[in-house]
Amino acid sequence: MQQLPEQRINKEAPVSNSPFLCETLKAHKLRLTAKPMQDLFSQNPKRFEQFSARCEDLMLDYSKNYVDQACLSDLIKLAERSGLSEKTEAMFSGQLINNTEQRAVLHTALRNGGNDIDAESAAKITSTKERMLQLADRLQHGELLGYTGKPIATVVNIGVGGSDLGPAMAVDALTRYHNAPARFLFVSNVDPVHISRALAQCDPETTLFIVCSKTFTTLETLANANAARHWFLQSSGQEDAIEHHFLAVSTNLKAAAEFGIPEHNIFPMWDWVGGRYSLWSAIGLSIAIAIGRDNFEAFLAGGRAMDEHFRHAPHTSNLPVILALLGIWHNDYFGAQSQALICYDQNLLLFPAYLQQLDMESNGKSVNKQGEPLDYPTGAALWGGVGTNTQHSFHQLFHQGSHLIPVDFIVGARSTNPIGEQQTALYSNCLAQSQALMQGRSIHSLKQEMIAEGKSEQEADFLAKHRFVAGNRPSNTLVYPTLTPYVLGQLIALYEHKIFTQSVIWDINAFDQWGVELGKQLSKKITRVIQEPGKADQQDGSTQGLIDYFLRHQ
Numbered sequence: 001m002q003q004l005p006e007q008r009i010n011k012e013a014p015v016s017n018s019p020f021l022c023e024t025l026k027a028h029k030l031r032l033t034a035k036p037m038q039d040l041f042s043q044n045p046k047r048f049e050q051f052s053a054r055c056e057d058l059m060l061d062y063s064k065n066y067v068d069q070a071c072l073s074d075l076i077k078l079a080e081r082s083g084l085s086e087k088t089e090a091m092f093s094g095q096l097i098n099n100t101e102q103r104a105v106l107h108t109a110l111r112n113g114g115n116d117i118d119a120e121s122a123a124k125i126t127s128t129k130e131r132m133l134q135l136a137d138r139l140q141h142g143e144l145l146g147y148t149g150k151p152i153a154t155v156v157n158i159g160v161g162g163s164d165l166g167p168a169m170a171v172d173a174l175t176r177y178h179n180a181p182a183r184f185l186f187v188s189n190v191d192p193v194h195i196s197r198a199l200a201q202c203d204p205e206t207t208l209f210i211v212c213s214k215t216f217t218t219l220e221t222l223a224n225a226n227a228a229r230h231w232f233l234q235s236s237g238q239e240d241a242i243e244h245h246f247l248a249v250s251t252n253l254k255a256a257a258e259f260g261i262p263e264h265n266i267f268p269m270w271d272w273v274g275g276r277y278s279l280w281s282a283i284g285l286s287i288a289i290a291i292g293r294d295n296f297e298a299f300l301a302g303g304r305a306m307d308e309h310f311r312h313a314p315h316t317s318n319l320p321v322i323l324a325l326l327g328i329w330h331n332d333y334f335g336a337q338s339q340a341l342i343c344y345d346q347n348l349l350l351f352p353a354y355l356q357q358l359d360m361e362s363n364g365k366s367v368n369k370q371g372e373p374l375d376y377p378t379g380a381a382l383w384g385g386v387g388t389n390t391q392h393s394f395h396q397l398f399h400q401g402s403h404l405i406p407v408d409f410i411v412g413a414r415s416t417n418p419i420g421e422q423q424t425a426l427y428s429n430c431l432a433q434s435q436a437l438m439q440g441r442s443i444h445s446l447k448q449e450m451i452a453e454g455k456s457e458q459e460a461d462f463l464a465k466h467r468f469v470a471g472n473r474p475s476n477t478l479v480y481p482t483l484t485p486y487v488l489g490q491l492i493a494l495y496e497h498k499i500f501t502q503s504v505i506w507d508i509n510a511f512d513q514w515g516v517e518l519g520k521q522l523s524k525k526i527t528r529v530i531q532e533p534g535k536a537d538q539q540d541g542s543t544q545g546l547i548d549y550f551l552r553h554q
């Protein structure tokens, strides 16, 4: 007999024979997937209570997954065997857990004022935060003036990767909480279109540029910052006016100063803050300016609340640990190669793009911490968007496609901008998607329905095969009362710790990103070939052909 698609997906052999894929968990998979997922609810009326967890008002419902108590406790053993608790404390206390760069990983210290670390670093965190908040106060009160005495009205963040995605996402997500009389633009791409479009909206007399770069060596950021500086000087004509319009955030204070930014306009960060974990540091200056002192403190407090939960809640009710284990369950035992994140909250439009870097740059690794190749899959490809738009775009593939794609749904109970019954429609749509993924629609019921509507047996049979929805597809739903700075802080820290937990279980370093370097080096060589044809190294045929095309069209 031909297998139904849901059987093909659920019965697929694990993708590796690694001992990591333990026999007990494989047996759980076989046992659980032998029945429709819905049966887990009919067998256990308390399933929702037992398979949901909370950090204050943020709730994770993970009941629509193929897990039960026995399976969950064996998954938790994966976390315990990996030494998660000790490794978590090693991170919080500043041990050099980024072992390829010999660095501590202390973004958590930025949200608790450095309680777990040395007094000197803690003092730097506090004083830098205070400088950020004072700047926010001045902008809010119209006291931050440009070189002609007019108040700053536009803030342009120039950065890329972690120096862009986090601030851009949070500033957009918290639009409802902006209290600065300014608008915010983000320029990241080296494509000149990006900076040109931003500058076209700016007035040099009232624009503040924040050049964010941990290293201050990043090609894109320096190119865009130079373009902004040139544009500004063309109109102001005064070098000394730069100090009213350019700020920098970096660990490389020397390079920022050489760029021409006065020392008192440079906000420090430290090598123990990873780029993709840096929105809590001065890289988040645009966030602090946009939402102001109290809201920024609330944002940090939300992150801190999740830190406390992650450190102290038992693994059985620990949101980051549960999300991490379910990700591993789907990745390594069900062969899912991607993970979708669908935010039923327009405020979170940029959240999937932000999480893409956070997750994929962290856990896109194929060797363990000792450098040995892994024989099991690690980080899945993460992608997503905002509902309900995504329903009319790619959910077709979730429901009837041949890939298993676990989904995280994120939704608030109340809108930040309520209008009539629209939030009810939004929330209902979110729930309908996770329900459809689980329930599916059987051929039998479709046929019966169509025959009752008057279709012939043959026609109903044909159409039912096309309309059939397999179901039994996993999803999590994260709910919160309404999106606030505090909730956003919780959500970000939740995913940071999920990613960390997975890296511990997979035994990989989540805090380096060597894979990005090769492309950077090669782009420099190719630029040289274009700029000095004949002088530089020979390229492969394809690359040379494409270079020639470029040169012919200049």
Ligand SMILES: O=P(O)(O)OC[C@H]1O[C@](O)(CO)[C@@H](O)[C@@H]1O
Pocket: 160, 161, 162, 163, 212, 213, 214, 215, 216, 217, 218, 221, 275, 276, 361, 513, 516
């Ligand atoms: O802040 P920087 O040093 O300009 O780096 C920007 C981004 O570049 C990367 O190193 C690699 O793309 C990211 O990790 C980082 O967030």
